[in-house]
Amino acid sequence: MPDDPDSGQYKRDFITWAMSQAQALRAMRGVTLNREERSTDLLRAIDWDHLAAEIEGLAHRQRQDLAHGLGVVVEHLVRLEFSPAWEPRADWIATLRAERDRAAAILRQSPSLRPEVAAMMQTGNDEAVSVAADWLERQGATAEAMEARMRRFGTGYHPDQVLGAWIPIPSAG
Numbered sequence: 001m002p003d004d005p006d007s008g009q010y011k012r013d014f015i016t017w018a019m020s021q022a023q024a025l026r027a028m029r030g031v032t033l034n035r036e037e038r039s040t041d042l043l044r045a046i047d048w049d050h051l052a053a054e055i056e057g058l059a060h061r062q063r064q065d066l067a068h069g070l071g072v073v074v075e076h077l078v079r080l081e082f083s084p085a086w087e088p089r090a091d092w093i094a095t096l097r098a099e100r101d102r103a104a105a106i107l108r109q110s111p112s113l114r115p116e117v118a119a120m121m122q123t124g125n126d127e128a129v130s131v132a133a134d135w136l137e138r139q140g141a142t143a144e145a146m147e148a149r150m151r152r153f154g155t156g157y158h159p160d161q162v163l164g165a166w167i168p169i170p171s172a173g
Contacts, residue, residue, distance in 0.1 A: 010050045021051050028046070059110075062113065063120075065106060066113055067124055069106070070099075072095065073096055073162050073163075074128035075132045076132075077168055078136075079092050080092055080096070080167060082132075082144040082170070085139065100163060117162075121162060122156070125152075126153055128156075129153050132148060136148060147171060
């Protein structure tokens with residue numbers, strides 16, 4: 001292993017860089033556990049700045065995935081609640097369940113994200129409502145789109161409604 005990590009490798013070939021960093025970390029763990037003297041050379045082989053940035057990036061991507069999934073759930077809840085169309089409901093419910101399952105898996109993997117759910121929903125709710133209302137308008141359901149915006153814009157749904165098993169009953173229109 002080189003004395004100085006090739007951080008240029010990070011830019012040239014992320015996979016090769018990641019694999020070499022993983023190898024260095026594993027080797028360092030072995031050296032540390034066995035109290036070998038090679039630890040200084042191995043520590044120099046680790047690209048600390050990029051490694052730390054990538055680890056932070058993984059956490060950021062998990063947050064983004066969760067926020068996106070919550071938005072998809074809200075969009076489909078709006079469709080289910082306000083659309084007069086019956087034919088696509090089964091597909092919407094399937095999407096709703098898949099996204100809820102995905103969100104639940106992320107929250108099981110990273111329970112520290114759970115307190116962030118309400119803020120994520122508050123941030124993304126209006127966009128998801130707008131996307132669903134725009135879809136309703138394109139389907140010719142203008143009155144329903146207006147009702148969705150009036151009733152859900154700025155208020156959205158409760159986190160228990162988004163993450164739980166709740167499926168809205170269509171509004172009487």
